[in-house]
Amino acid sequence: MPNLVVLLFGEFKRIVEYKIAAASIVVALIWIGVLYLTEAPDITFFFPLLLFLDGTSMAILMVGVTIFFEKQEGSLRTILVTPISKTDYLLTKILITVSASVLTLVLLYIYAVIFKPVSLNFFALLGAVMLVSLFHSLVGFILSYYSKDFTSLLMNMFVYTLAFMIPTMLEHFNLLAHNLFSKLLYLAPTKAAITLLYASAGTISSGELIYALLYLVIGSALLFIYALKHFDSFAAREGGV
Amino acid sequence: MFQVKNLTYKYPRNQANTIKGLDFEIRQGEIFGLLGPSGVGKSTTQKIMVRLLTNYRGEIYYRNRDLITYDKDYYQEIGVGFEVPVHFSKLTAEENIAFFKKLYHNKADTDTLMKRLGIYDDRKKKVSEFSKGMKIRLNFVRAMLNNPVMLFLDEPTIGLDPANARILKNLIKEYREQGGTILLSTHLMNDVDELCDRVAFMVDGQIAEIDTPQNLKRKYGKSTVEVEYVKDSSLVKTAFNLETISSDNLFFELVRREKIISIHSNETTLDDIFIKVTGVESYA
Numbered sequence: 359m360p361n362l363v364v365l366l367f368g369e370f371k372r373i374v375e376y377k378i379a380a381a382s383i384v385v386a387l388i389w390i391g392v393l394y395l396t397e398a399p400d401i402t403f404f405f406p407l408l409l410f411l412d413g414t415s416m417a418i419l420m421v422g423v424t425i426f427f428e429k430q431e432g433s434l435r436t437i438l439v440t441p442i443s444k445t446d447y448l449l450t451k452i453l454i455t456v457s458a459s460v461l462t463l464v465l466l467y468i469y470a471v472i473f474k475p476v477s478l479n480f481f482a483l484l485g486a487v488m489l490v491s492l493f494h495s496l497v498g499f500i501l502s503y504y505s506k507d508f509t510s511l512l513m514n515m516f517v518y519t520l521a522f523m524i525p526t527m528l529e530h531f532n533l534l535a536h537n538l539f540s541k542l543l544y545l546a547p548t549k550a551a552i553t554l555l556y557a558s559a560g561t562i563s564s565g566e567l568i569y570a571l572l573y574l575v576i577g578s579a580l581l582f583i584y585a586l587k588h589f590d591s592f593a594a595r596e597g598g599v
Numbered sequence: 600m601f602q603v604k605n606l607t608y609k610y611p612r613n614q615a616n617t618i619k620g621l622d623f624e625i626r627q628g629e630i631f632g633l634l635g636p637s638g639v640g641k642s643t644t645q646k647i648m649v650r651l652l653t654n655y656r657g658e659i660y661y662r663n664r665d666l667i668t669y670d671k672d673y674y675q676e677i678g679v680g681f682e683v684p685v686h687f688s689k690l691t692a693e694e695n696i697a698f699f700k701k702l703y704h705n706k707a708d709t710d711t712l713m714k715r716l717g718i719y720d721d722r723k724k725k726v727s728e729f730s731k732g733m734k735i736r737l738n739f740v741r742a743m744l745n746n747p748v749m750l751f752l753d754e755p756t757i758g759l760d761p762a763n764a765r766i767l768k769n770l771i772k773e774y775r776e777q778g779g780t781i782l783l784s785t786h787l788m789n790d791v792d793e794l795c796d797r798v799a800f801m802v803d804g805q806i807a808e809i810d811t812p813q814n815l816k817r818k819y820g821k822s823t824v825e826v827e828y829v830k831d832s833s834l835v836k837t838a839f840n841l842e843t844i845s846s847d848n849l850f851f852e853l854v855r856r857e858k859i860i861s862i863h864s865n866e867t868t869l870d871d872i873f874i875k876v877t878g879v880e881s882y883a
């Protein structure tokens with residue numbers, strides 16, 4: 359079996375055994391609960407928002423938590439002295455995280471289709487979720503590189519939320535509308551993420567769509583290169599303790 | 600197997616170098632002991648040689664090729680036994696071994712290894728439920744699961760009871776008999792006496808002595824024979840030099856005339872040599 363396949367099976371087994379998979383299904387159920395409780399007759403406006411929360415923070419957490427466990431129990435050190443390449447190591451966690459996000463999407467979409475009227479293009483959503491989750495799993499790596507323990511990982515996530523996610527949502531709901539602020543927000547990855555997710559509702563301009571796509575695709579490529587490049591010093595830090 | 604030349608290493612967070620110019624070689628088929636007081640840099644040296652730490656200065660050649668030119672396939676050939684637990688704690692021992700084994704071309708008979716180390720019956724237990732000694736034994740199985748040609752062992756017997764330590768040492772010797780090469784760091788001098796073909800003593804980030812245990816004993820030796828006897832109803836103790844004893848008339852007179860209580864020969868032990876070479880006698 360090629361290494362990547364071995365790694366994927368291994369990682370999958372571990373997220374099950376470490377109850378990370380269960381936690382992520384619980385979160386999906388919570389999203390469904392939220393959908394159930396919404397008074398709005400049409401959840402088209404609401405649906406992408408849940409995927410936004412899931413594809414950003416849950417993706418960061420998924421990568422962050424698995425790396426945290428590996429650091430804590432020392433298995434990371436073993437991984438580092440096996441023939442696993444750093445590319446395969448990164449790809450494994452990315453693929454598992456993106457799959458988890460897609461699973462959440464599928465669960466939510468099935469619920470929505472059965473119980474609530476929703477006019478969203480599934481395949482547009484699928485593409486958007488995958489791209490947003492890919493980008494944020496890479497954010498998860500970078501944050502993990504610079505977190506010495508779980509507390510500092512949470513702190514770093516908190517900073518990310520405060521700096522990017524909250525302003526994005528405030529602007530999205532027109533709670534904060536200032537011209538310069540709205541312009542600056544285009545720099546935030548979360549703005550690109552929310553834009554792309556709402557593209558599935560067909561309510562954004564093609565200019566915005568192109569902006570969001572380019573941002574996330576090029577951004578992911580750059581983050582991937584960065585994560586690869588800095589993996590060795592991360593490994594030396596963690597393997598050397 | 601390995602040539603290490605003027606190896607120097609500084610941890611990024613530290614001011615001073617931890618490793619300050621090491622020179623040694625490890626020959627094919629030998630057990631090379633890396634000894635020295637706690638904190639001297641034994642584990643650091645091992646981590647450099649297994650490429651966990653990469654920004655070193657100096658040169659390391661593995662099989663006559665610069666270590667930095669190797670890619671991940673280097674790990675196909677070596678086995679690494681850490682001094683700390685390093686498994687997926689929520690997977691069973693068997694699942695851990697099975698996962699890592701799939702990553703290698705060469706696969707050892709790990710069932711037999713687990714049986715010999717007495718953890719086969721516990722293979723379906725989660726590693727988090729293992730005792731310390733069981734984890735250490737599992738570490739060894741994992742280090743061996745790719746039939747490595749070169750084995751790095753960092754204090755492999757620390758934390759094992761005498762019976763299990765015995766079994767592990769036998770496995771180590773068998774591995775050498777089958778042509779394996781080992782870098783072993785430890786501060787248990789009994790293990791060194793039993794296992795090591797050559798040893799290097801590290802002091803302050805450098806190598807202070809490097810030789811076979813026998814030669815070191817000869818060099819630092821002051822082997823004596825101590826005779827205890829009764830004279831005028833009190834106990835008297837006299838020491839003779841073992842090397843000149845055959846021509847020492849005083850000794851023969853004693854043995855012939857006095858009531859001997861005991862005769863002991865004192866050979867220099869590696870413990871003595873360790874203390875002498877490393878200069879660690881007391882901190883206060």
Ligand SMILES: Nc1ncnc2c1ncn2[C@@H]1O[C@H](COP(=O)(O)OP(=O)(O)OP(=O)(O)O)[C@@H](O)[C@H]1O
Pocket residue numbers: 598599610612613617635636637638639640641642643644786
């Ligand atoms: N990750 C690290 N960052 C900074 N300094 C470190 C790190 N790891 C070890 N050191 C320092 O490097 C020195 C050598 O440590 P090392 O673990 O190599 O010692 P050792 O000879 O294996 O000791 P022991 O016999 O206690 O295992 C120590 O002074 C230690 O404090």
Ligand SMILES: [Mg+2]
Pocket residue numbers: 641642643682753
């Ligand atoms: Mg050590």
